[in-house]
Amino acid sequence: MKQFMDENFLLETETAKVLYHEHAAKMPIIDYHCHISPQEIAENHRFKSITEAWLGGDHYKWRLIRSNGTPENKITGNESDDYTKFLEYAKALPRAIGNPLYHWSHLELQRYFDVKIPLTERTAKEIFDHCNKRLQAEDMTVQGIIKKSNVAVICTTDDPADSLEWHAKIKADGLCTAKVVPAMRPDKVLAPQKEGFAQYIKTLATAADMNIDTVADVKEALKKRIAFFHDMGCRASDHALKYMFWREADDATVEAIFQKALQGDAITDAEDEMYKTSIFQVLAAEYNRLGWGMQLHYATLRDNNTPMFKKMGPDTGFDSIAEGNCGQGLVAFLDGLQTKGILPKTIIYSGNPNDNALIGTIIGCYQDEGVRCKVQQGAAWWFNDTKHGMEAQLTSIADLSIVGNILGMLTDSRSFLSYARHEYYRRILCNWLGHLVENGEYPNDLDTLGGLVEDICYNNVAAYFNF
Incomplete structure (x- = not known):
């Protein structure tokens, strides 16, 4: 394997x-x-959180979360906090086996955040906190990401x-x-x-x-x-x-x-x-x-x-x-x-x-x-x-x-x-x-x-x- x-x-x-x-x-x-x-x-x-960087305007991900039966207020609603939205994506992603979003998301976690573990409901908080901390680094501004890429x-x-x-x-x-x-x-x-x-x-x-x-x-x-x-x-x-x-x-x-x-x-x-x-x-x-x-x-x-x-x-x-x-x-x-x-x-x-x-x-x-x-x-x-x-x-x-x-x-x-x-x-x-x-x-x-x-x-x- x-x-x-x-x-x-x-x-x-x-x-x-x-x-x-x-x-x-x-x-x-x-x-x-x-x-x-x-x-x-x-x-x-500079993104305030991985949620802003990932889910702020990505309708690919929004469609995936909706398909998991998630209410819209936990996807795009202003009343939901960043972690709630991130968690809903983490719940949906493991079920999306074979979907390119599964691969794209994990490539992004690996390349920009050095996260090698899969994103799941169980790992969501650990990954959310790690990514948010990483986003404060000097090389993780928009121009830093462009250079890194x-x-x-x-x-x-x-x-x-x-x-x-x-x-x-x-x-x-x-x-x-x-x-x-x-x-x-x-x-x-x-x-x-x-x-x-x-x-x-x-x-x-x-x-x-x-x-x-x-x-x-x-x-x-x-x-x-x-x-x-x-x-x-x-x-x-x-x-x-x-x-x-x-x-x-x-x-x-x-x-x-x-x-x-x-x-x-x-x-x-x-x-x-x-x-x-x-x-x-x-x-x-x-x-x-x-x-x-x-x-x-x-x-x-x-x-x-x-x-x-x-x-x-x-x-x-x-x-x-x-x-x-x-x-x-x-x-x-x-x-x-x-x-x-x-x-x-x-x-x-x-x-x-x-x-x-x-x-x-x-x-x-x-x-x-x-x-x-x-x-x-x-x-x-x-x-x-x-x-x-x-x-x-x-x-x-x-x-x-x-x-x-x-x-x-x-x-x-x-x-x-x-x-x-x-x-x-x-x-x-x-x-x-x-x-x-x-x-x-x-x-x-x-x-x-x-x-x-x-x-x-x-x-x-x-x-x-x-x-």
């Missing part, structure tokens, strides 16, 4: 052990998509109207060992059906220092904000979409839709797609011109529990995988941009694991000279970033594209302790490669293999985003 999560955790072959310990483990991290706070980096925040670059997620003041402060201080840059997320300007759209357009106008009365003004404001973000180091955008689409319309039609949205009138799905298609053409052209990578996230159903959404708002753990593979919409979208000569480097993430092969065949239609896998499938995302989900995606990409050109892992997290997810991915990657070698499916050429591992973990990302 193997030891619980020892130094060779998930490494089942000798080849895997060499690839991980001699190559993957040493590579710095580029976390090119996350939701951590640049303000907390700038202020070098060997993070080279962090791309936060930022609205086009954001002042990026905290990014400016991080850069001016020069104290953070990682390069911290924004990644633009223009979801609000692409949401004419949502309440608050008209008010957001005013916010964007203020940020761009101009009036926005027409669609042409929106496009000009976005160009100005993209230029500002680029000067601040931004090299990536990110878009959360329900599904993929492409529906062109003439300028007069798009303008009429925009004016309806400003008045708060109902916008049909077809009108929504027309407006978005028009705006995306400007965004994509600018991304392409500046060499940015455009990330597309789709195939999720969000905020499914209406009473809880009204009570807690979005991003609180009530989302799911969406049905349908969006194949025709994705092809139409990519081909529409390709036909106009403005298709930027593009990374595609589907919430639905059934899309793996579909994406793998579509990306092969839109490659270009000078960039390895210009259009590619992103890391196993959200409900797919499990051991089996990562293995399935690696296998699918290997079947249909080039594994050696992929962009490794990202955290997609709000927690500064989530860098352990990169380790989890790297161990799974090395184990997957090791099995191919030891099964005689690839030469036992450790120089080539080691180079592939280092590229996937770091070098490919650095080259793709020009970091």
